[in-house]
Amino acid sequence: MKFLENGTVTSPQGFTAAGVIGSVKASNTTKRDIMMIASDTLCSTAAVFTKNLVKSSAILVTKKHIENGKAQAVIANSGNANTCNADGIEKAERMCELAAENLNINKDDVIVASTGVIGQVMPIEPFEKAVPEIAKLMSKDGGTNAAEAIMTTDTVKKEAAVEIELGGKTVTIGAVAKGSGMIHINMGTMLSFVTTDAAISSEMLASALSEAVEVSYNMVSVDGDTSTNDTLAILANGKAGNDEITTRNADYAVFTEALTELCKKMAKKLAGDGEGATKLIICSVDGAKTKFDAKGAAKAVICSSLVKAAIFGSDANWGRVLCAIGYSGCDIDVSKVDVSFVSDAGEIEVCKDGAGVDFSEETAKKILLENEITIKVSLNDGDGKAEAYGCDLTYDYVKINGDYRT
């Protein structure tokens, strides 16, 4: 398995994409905000969505369209979430219709997703105008423009691709995502689209996606707010020519592992580029009684506002880590907990057997000044392991969210 240089959602065979400036938010005249991704042929598909009861109309329409496990294209926009709108369904259906007409495919094979402000009427004119233009621009090089078109407060495009071999055939999996705010466990993203030229049934695709999500997007939190629009969809067009995966065989395992690593990479990109974030925080827990306890403890640590603010300040305030583990609801023995901070600048133990140890504040500061900080927690009480991904809490998070609508 290897990650491709400049890999993107159009890296797999038979996929094209494009994104344009559609001015969905009238004030936007400089950033791409409408995009499409399409496969030359019909794909197996699977998707997971937000667990929020308040759901974007785009999700309701997409759910219906992929009921048969098939899809061929994605249309997505930033600038408006199409959520809590009386005519949202109608608008989402029209987006699919426009995509289908211009790509010459079936309307029911289109996945639609939106991200942006909740509760503002979705203007349809920008799509009527932009979609024909996008259809003309669809190309193998368009993945990166599609990545830009779904960004909101993201500061960097999020894309990657990975290559594996299945029965002598090269299989590629590509991904694009947007994240930033309103990001929380289940699932920790707003939008992500994954493409692959693997031949795989929609049942096995759903199973692989579910395994991958569990340890990647579902372990990310930026701010504890579960979005209304979270959508992660995967399309597999079979162009690689591998034997179709229809059972949990060896090829399934290789494919799932690659998909998992790709999703983990994307999850870290989301966390590290959380709204206002200056640092990626990884909480790595081992020695838990069960995997469930390890996950709960890791998530509590990366979700704690106090831990997040301390990391922003490069302050080795490990008491807040213990506090978060303590209220996580997990079955732990406090008197066995060890905590270390790790980064490219080194590793330092700050807590042993649930109590503080003497450590050099200077060394700790040096370690915590790095951009990627791992909080290593050993519970010394079993074999359960987990990792969760988050970011620091900064002035800029408050600034960005104090006045997002204007």
Next chain:
Amino acid sequence: MKFLENGTVTSPQGFTAAGVIGSVKASNTTKRDIMMIASDTLCSTAAVFTKNLVKSSAILVTKKHIENGKAQAVIANSGNANTCNADGIEKAERMCELAAENLNINKDDVIVASTGVIGQVMPIEPFEKAVPEIAKLMSKDGGTNAAEAIMTTDTVKKEAAVEIELGGKTVTIGAVAKGSGMIHINMGTMLSFVTTDAAISSEMLASALSEAVEVSYNMVSVDGDTSTNDTLAILANGKAGNDEITTRNADYAVFTEALTELCKKMAKKLAGDGEGATKLIICSVDGAKTKFDAKGAAKAVICSSLVKAAIFGSDANWGRVLCAIGYSGCDIDVSKVDVSFVSDAGEIEVCKDGAGVDFSEETAKKILLENEITIKVSLNDGDGKAEAYGCDLTYDYVKINGDYRT
């Protein structure tokens, strides 16, 4: 029932208090940080503590001391939490011993509480020196100094007292609290001490306290972090001379109502003075299927970082309110939800039947610029009601917590 002007924890008959500068944190030479509250006679007592598995040694000692439902004094400090320390129990016991010796009471009748940094060894010398001094200063006017001594990042002292009549006798209930950060549901405070001259059995006291807490301290969140040191204790010395309350009779109802109102007032003080807060946010939910659903929805709204940041920016971003209700886990029908923002400057409806309504952004801004904002949510689906208390998320929260230890 009436609130007293300048009411405090020493307002009830037979209670005295004092607080001094003990320099528990060596760098502190200007703020009172050790205090005692004492009753002339032995009291019925009840208490509730944090549900965090990581608990201050002070809590473990207090739990043991009040097992018999009796106590006579409180010793408390700020500047060190006495949590995650190998010798914490020993130090907490010594604090009680010092209080008992100098107040001439039984060591097992002392309640001890600490608040401050977790995981730093508790220095005992400041107590050896300060406690004899405090004992000499104990007076009816000392309540306010005691309030100061438990403040950490609090910007104002939190104290109040209420007066009721029971069978022709005047009964007073007084309270002192500190809050600020690491404040979350169950229970939303760090330390609070309540005194009363009511005659009431410890069983009825525990019952009344539990009723009061449920709708006050347990409905407060500042930052979603449940502290390791939360302690709320009540002492009743019977000096008012009312017939002792030993069953859930009419006097019990009057007493519990007054205690509840007092705790609600303190809860709002805690929320409004949350770390870095500029505004108190009240989320008032009605029309829920059950009281449980109403509480869950109200809590989700005041806990949402995105709602909190929007209120800081006086931005009527009601979509985030819907989003929080949607992920609260409560049983709601999204299409029936109405939302209004209310303050001293007026009321404005922003969402009706789960979708946006046209409203004046100018009027909304005027309403949201006030210091106390009520987010009114009507679920229109039953009779369940609840209120939760929180605060906005500001630059100062990040600043305070980015480098708290130094």
